[in-house]
Amino acid sequence: MFSGFMMNAWTTATIVAVVAGAVGYFVVLRGSAFPAHAIPKGAFAGAAGASLLGISTLLGLAVFAVLGALGIGALGRRSRQDVATALALVMMLALGAAFLSRTTEYEPEIYSLLFGEILGVSTSEILPTAGLGIACIAAVAAIYRPLLLSSIAPEIAEAKGIRTHRIGMYFLLVVALATAMTVPVVGALLIFSLMIGPPAAARSLTSRPLLAMILSVLIALATVWAAIALSYQYNWPVGFFVGALSAVSYGIGRGWAAWRRNRTVAGPEVTTALDGA
Amino acid sequence: MHQLYTAVFEPGFFGSAQVRTAATIGGIVAIVSAITGVFTVIRGQSFAGHALGDVSAAGGSGALLIGLSPVAGFVGLGIIGAGVMDLIGVRRLRGRDLATGVVLGAAIGLSALFLYLTSTTGATTGATQQVLFGSIFTTTSGTIPAVTILGAIALAALAVLGRPLLLATVNPDIAAARGVRVRLVAAGYMVALAVSVGLSSLAIGAILSTALLIGPAATALRLTKSVARALGLACVLGVLATWLGVLLAYDSYYWGSSHLGLPVSFFIVAVIFAAYLVSGLAVSRRAGIRAEPVPAVPAAGQDNVAA
Amino acid sequence: MTEQARDGGMPTAEILRVDGVSMSLSGRQILDEVSFAIRAGEFTGLIGPNGAGKTTLLRVILGLQRPSRGQVTVLGQPRSPRRQPVGYVPQKVLLDPDMPMRARDLVALGIDGSRYGLRLPSRQRDQAVREMLHAVDAERFAGARVGNLSGGEQQRVLIAQALISRPRLLLLDEPLANLDLRSGQEIISLLARIAREQQIAVLLSAHEMNPLLPVMDRVVYLAGGRAASGPAGEVVTTEVLSQLYGHHVEVLHVHGRVLVVAGPGGADDTALPATDALRAR
Numbered sequence: 016m017f018s019g020f021m022m023n024a025w026t027t028a029t030i031v032a033v034v035a036g037a038v039g040y041f042v043v044l045r046g047s048a049f050p051a052h053a054i055p056k057g058a059f060a061g062a063a064g065a066s067l068l069g070i071s072t073l074l075g076l077a078v079f080a081v082l083g084a085l086g087i088g089a090l091g092r093r094s095r096q097d098v099a100t101a102l103a104l105v106m107m108l109a110l111g112a113a114f115l116s117r118t119t120e121y122e123p124e125i126y127s128l129l130f131g132e133i134l135g136v137s138t139s140e141i142l143p144t145a146g147l148g149i150a151c152i153a154a155v156a157a158i159y160r161p162l163l164l165s166s167i168a169p170e171i172a173e174a175k176g177i178r179t180h181r182i183g184m185y186f187l188l189v190v191a192l193a194t195a196m197t198v199p200v201v202g203a204l205l206i207f208s209l210m211i212g213p214p215a216a217a218r219s220l221t222s223r224p225l226l227a228m229i230l231s232v233l234i235a236l237a238t239v240w241a242a243i244a245l246s247y248q249y250n251w252p253v254g255f256f257v258g259a260l261s262a263v264s265y266g267i268g269r270g271w272a273a274w275r276r277n278r279t280v281a282g283p284e285v286t287t288a289l290d291g292a
Numbered sequence: 293m294h295q296l297y298t299a300v301f302e303p304g305f306f307g308s309a310q311v312r313t314a315a316t317i318g319g320i321v322a323i324v325s326a327i328t329g330v331f332t333v334i335r336g337q338s339f340a341g342h343a344l345g346d347v348s349a350a351g352g353s354g355a356l357l358i359g360l361s362p363v364a365g366f367v368g369l370g371i372i373g374a375g376v377m378d379l380i381g382v383r384r385l386r387g388r389d390l391a392t393g394v395v396l397g398a399a400i401g402l403s404a405l406f407l408y409l410t411s412t413t414g415a416t417t418g419a420t421q422q423v424l425f426g427s428i429f430t431t432t433s434g435t436i437p438a439v440t441i442l443g444a445i446a447l448a449a450l451a452v453l454g455r456p457l458l459l460a461t462v463n464p465d466i467a468a469a470r471g472v473r474v475r476l477v478a479a480g481y482m483v484a485l486a487v488s489v490g491l492s493s494l495a496i497g498a499i500l501s502t503a504l505l506i507g508p509a510a511t512a513l514r515l516t517k518s519v520a521r522a523l524g525l526a527c528v529l530g531v532l533a534t535w536l537g538v539l540l541a542y543d544s545y546y547w548g549s550s551h552l553g554l555p556v557s558f559f560i561v562a563v564i565f566a567a568y569l570v571s572g573l574a575v576s577r578r579a580g581i582r583a584e585p586v587p588a589v590p591a592a593g594q595d596n597v598a599a
Numbered sequence: 600m601t602e603q604a605r606d607g608g609m610p611t612a613e614i615l616r617v618d619g620v621s622m623s624l625s626g627r628q629i630l631d632e633v634s635f636a637i638r639a640g641e642f643t644g645l646i647g648p649n650g651a652g653k654t655t656l657l658r659v660i661l662g663l664q665r666p667s668r669g670q671v672t673v674l675g676q677p678r679s680p681r682r683q684p685v686g687y688v689p690q691k692v693l694l695d696p697d698m699p700m701r702a703r704d705l706v707a708l709g710i711d712g713s714r715y716g717l718r719l720p721s722r723q724r725d726q727a728v729r730e731m732l733h734a735v736d737a738e739r740f741a742g743a744r745v746g747n748l749s750g751g752e753q754q755r756v757l758i759a760q761a762l763i764s765r766p767r768l769l770l771l772d773e774p775l776a777n778l779d780l781r782s783g784q785e786i787i788s789l790l791a792r793i794a795r796e797q798q799i800a801v802l803l804s805a806h807e808m809n810p811l812l813p814v815m816d817r818v819v820y821l822a823g824g825r826a827a828s829g830p831a832g833e834v835v836t837t838e839v840l841s842q843l844y845g846h847h848v849e850v851l852h853v854h855g856r857v858l859v860v861a862g863p864g865g866a867d868d869t870a871l872p873a874t875d876a877l878r879a880r
Contacts, residue, residue: 049393094572097336097338105499130407204404208398215390255404258399469770517700517743519699
């Protein structure tokens with residue numbers, strides 16, 4: 016399991032998990048689950064277009080990821096974020112469908128772009144991926160404090176002169192960057208699982224930002240490593256295990272938080288309107 | 293005059309059985325999606341509406357694998373997914389989107405598994421493409437009954453739940469104080485959403501499913517202040533966009549010398565997208581540009597509490 | 600079992616009875632054996648400092664939360680939302696500016712928002728909505744989106760939707776919090792008049808008592824989780840409040856207003872309710 020080409024997989028997976036855990040912390044904090052799903056998915060359409068034009072798939076991926084981020088940000092200025100995200104996404108996917116209709120031999124590449132081909136990563140790809148990963152982390156570190164404040168208390172941030180909309184847009188672009196570097200590895204559809212499950216679990220365990228971010232990375236690492244090991248063992252796609260394990264980590268986080276809440280309540284559990292009373 | 297007519301309606305358009313089927317199915321789905329979509333946009337659950345499309349697709353792949361009817365797979369897993377989302381979702385909008393995301397991630401993982409197993413056991417090529425994109429032109433008239441029945445079910449559920457759902461969306465506490473079973477109504481809506489998205493994903497593909505769910509509804513809600521009028525307007529917009537898209541797709545085969553021929557989904561989405569943008573212009577011209585943009589992230593302390 | 604009380608010769612039914620309600624959350628005792636009763640047509644103020652548990656108590660009365668101990672009885676029956684719908688105006692209703700609901704639509708939902716099925720056109724209902732909008736002086740913005748209304752305007756619409764269902768009991772959570780003095784006074788006199796005319800029991804929570812003094816029939820003062828109820832003159836006294844707070848407080852009457860200040864040796868110097876511009880420091 017740890018020989019030759021598998022080492023590439025482990026290495027790349029580690030890089031991906033670190034980026035997903037760090038960026039994912041803010042995705043969860045800002046409630047940007049939908050954009051985190053939409054940007055990679057729309058980027059996939061760009062990869063299809065690039066393949067049609069004979070350009071590097073990665074370039075098409077990156078361009079459409081950025082277009083998606085910009086589109087969501089622009090539309091989101093005058094509409095609710097979820098509507099903006101949905102419309103930007105379908106527009107990109109429609110373009111992708113248009114591109115796809117022009118070519119006929121594409122099937123195997125679609126699957127790997129959508130679900131990842133981590134076991135097929137070549138050594139030459141590791142360095143660029145690592146480089147992009149460092150760029151992502153650096154980008155988050157650069158705006159860490161304003162991003163944190165505008166995510167938790169936008170009005171206070173505005174009062175301090177922080178342009179929350181700019182920061183938001185900037186963050187979407189970071190997600191786009193993270194997408195471009197991780198999609199070839201984990202696939203367009205599953206990178207977002209890593210950006211949601213582990214960070215959500217981390218936030219259930221602690222509310223201290225830095226600690227939560229570190230935990231988020233650790234849980235993401237555990238998820239990806241376990242997924243690779245299981246995939247190697249049972250020959251089922253890595254993507255399946257990533258999705259399943261992310262859900263499990265989310266569940267554990269929720270369970271832990273509920274257990275801790277129950278322990279400190281002196282009386283019977285509080286019920287609300289939503290409990291069907 | 294005749295030249296204009298043939299320029300717009302390329303020869304054979306009205307005679308083509310494919311076109312008629314597409315227009316019929318597309319029209320029905322557009323109406324169901326528009327009405328479901330109005331409630332979806334009002335409740336801020338566009339993500340769930342989109343996610344259920346992918347969840348349904350996973351059901352479709354699974355059905356392919358074990359030889360079940362795709363309808364059962366799409367709608368079945370869709371309802372299960374919606375149920376789980378509702379069960380684990382928390383009251384606050386952000387928590388709800390997280391729950392949606394987690395279920396979606398798990399469902400996509402399942403999709404990966406099913407498609408992998410299908411490709412190794414069966415000889416179905418292009419399964420991925422088929423399940424994910426679908427095409428309105430490839431659906432047969434045989435699916436019209438199923439689409440109609442499922443659509444009717446979804447609409448009936450929304451008709452019954454409409455008023456309590458709206459009240460609960462405005463403020464769940466007020467609704468609960470009035471005796472509305474908020475939890476039940478919310479769950480009922482999710483099931484209706486699952487059925488609507490399941491049938492639209494199956495019939496016209498995942499892309500169009502989301503587009504017809506959100507686009508016309510969002511456009512209509514921008515243009516009118518009354519929910520009743522928004523419902524009607526969304527239906528009209530959805531059906532028009534679908535038919536216009538079908539027309540353009542058909543015509544596109546005759547454009548230029550190289551037989552362009554772009555897919556229907558592209559045209560329908562483009563029309564919907566354009567309509568939305570235009571409605572934005574109309575709104576801002578009427579009211580003057582809003583002083584501040586819509587907040588990108590609701591303040592943590594005052595999350596839109598939604599049932 | 601409804602208790603009858605003589606009031607100028609006319610019996611008034613007991614609408615709400617809170618009996619020994621206690622509530623703990625996360626180890627903190629929020630409510631401690633709170634008991635009181637409200638009769639039809641009575642305007643009752645639920646007064647207490649911020650964080651005293653007023654919202655929690657209201658939610659327990661509404662049936663949105665179950666108390667650790669104790670019972671709530673409405674119209675002689677244990678509290679259940681489906682049995683006796685209650686009019687409720689919550690505290691923070693941040694209505695989404697994009698929500699496509701006009702003021703008149705929200706008020707209409709006050710009539711039939713809990714009924715399943717399609718809504719049929721009804722002249723009676725439209726008439727009732729118009730009258731209610733007129734009663735709360737909300738006609739001029741009846742067609743506007745609720746999300747675009749000011750705090751005071753939203754408040755009127757919410758009161759209208761609560762009243763239109765003809766409840767016997769009306770609960771309002773800090774309705775005056777975000778209103779200017781004049782709007783607040785208008786709302787109070789409106790509520791008092793409606794309470795009297797329609798014999799509705801009104802329970803309104805606030806942290807400032809003075810605007811309510813002219814119209815309140817009784818006070819339920821909540822502090823330290825404990826409550827004392829009765830006419831304002833009997834409850835808002837140095838002895839009673841000191842007992843509630845658990846430390847010495849002084850009740851002063853200044854220029855016709857009531858001031859509650861922490862006495863010497865008080866645990867904290869924070870402003871206590873029923874203070875106006877003058878704050879005890």
